[in-house]
Amino acid sequence: MLHPYPHAPRDGALAEPCRAPRLIVVSPHLDDAVLGCGGLLAMCPGSVVCTVFAGEPSAPVQAKWDTASGFADSHEAIRARRREDARALALCGARPLWLDFLDAQYARYGAMPRVEAIADALAEQFARFEGYLPVCPFGLWHSDHVLVGAACRSLLRTRRLARYFAYEDAIYRAIPRVLHESFARLEADRLRASAMSAQAFGRRSARQIGAVKRRAIRAYQSQMRAFGHVPPDVERAEHYWRVERWPSSMEREAATRAPSGLF
Template sequence: MPALPALQHLLVVSPHLDDGVFSCGQLLAAHPHSHVLTVFAGAPAAEVGLTPWDAQCGFDSSEQAVAARHVEDREALARLGAKPVWLSFLDGQYGSTPGCDEIEAALRPALDAVRPDAVLMPMGLFHSDHALVHEACERLMKRSSAGLWLAYEDALYRRMPGLLQQRLTLLTRHGICATPATPQRTGTLAAKRRAVEAYASQLRAFGDGGYADTEAPERYWQLTQATAPKPRGRRAPSATAEEVHDAD
């Protein structure tokens, strides 16, 4: 397996305000000054009221929930030496889902501004928001000049049977080769744990043991566009005995 080059500055694309740390916290700890770009970080209007998930997290309104999550995300990333970038798209639970083209268009200037050594995108497992972010990143990867693209396995969802295998199959169909990748440097689990703990409201909703997968080893895949195999030269068929006889 070819080794990844040494990395300094990462851009982790996170669907929600916690996914980047849950899935890549140790890697971020080893690469300070990296950026975590959260796609669905927008605040819902007051008329949205209170969603079941936000109520489970202990909030009185969804506006209050997103404001608190911004505070939690900033603190979690500060503990890892990373910087937040928040897009204004709304989490799917708030009933306003953007199109893939909109997300791709918003990601492109962010990528140009940050200029990372590597872009890390979610595999896009289970959750519709995760799948949408994956699709937008996949499109951007095919059109971008950025060199190194890695996919991370979405923490919590990667444990669901068959989901990772389905995504790898789809990547192959889309002409993308996914190869297991091991970064040269990763941080400690203790550093990641401290960052995860900053998302207190989310952890409250997951309950005891509901986020245990954040403690399991992080796994990454290098993504490259597959190249068509070169056609091999075809040898002229040898003459049959009947053809030789006719020639005589």
């Protein structure tokens, strides 16, 4: 089930129009998009963030991360975290969509989702927001992130997407070799990644964008409580990659005749 947030708060949000494209950004959890590509979101007002693991167990349960975040149970946690997510995304000029998959800490209370189930759900949202540029995480280290990354790659392999832009999963990208392993997975799937400049999405003041991202991160109060501080990696520069299938000879020939641009 999809949960739109129809009346996201707008205080302090980036709302002015710009020529940057609108994005549909895939987020494993209720914070990952802002942590990993909050600057990109702030550059592209009017974008949508689709969070995969935003569901709650049918009955309230206690999980270690929720307790560390200051919550009594999973119901309190998910509802509060959705409010935080709506607030953080509004500061970036974006709006949230929440899918009902349960994250790994709740796995014992429901079946772990299949990669194809996630891929099907994402394909539905990409079709719904046709014309928005798809942006997906690489899917690094954490089991939920790995599932989402695999689902996004599946959409390329099955030609339900022609290409997407990838962002590096904040915090996990700092673990040695995990990004290298992600490139190896792309190669195994006969996919390729090309580095992109942030300026390809538009030009905004780096100082302003950085300030917006920091405010948005602070909106995830419960998660910063659990971390104990703002993780240093989220202050590092964001990096984006264009991910697509290796083209056939016919596709290469067609590409030489196509106009240049993001897509």
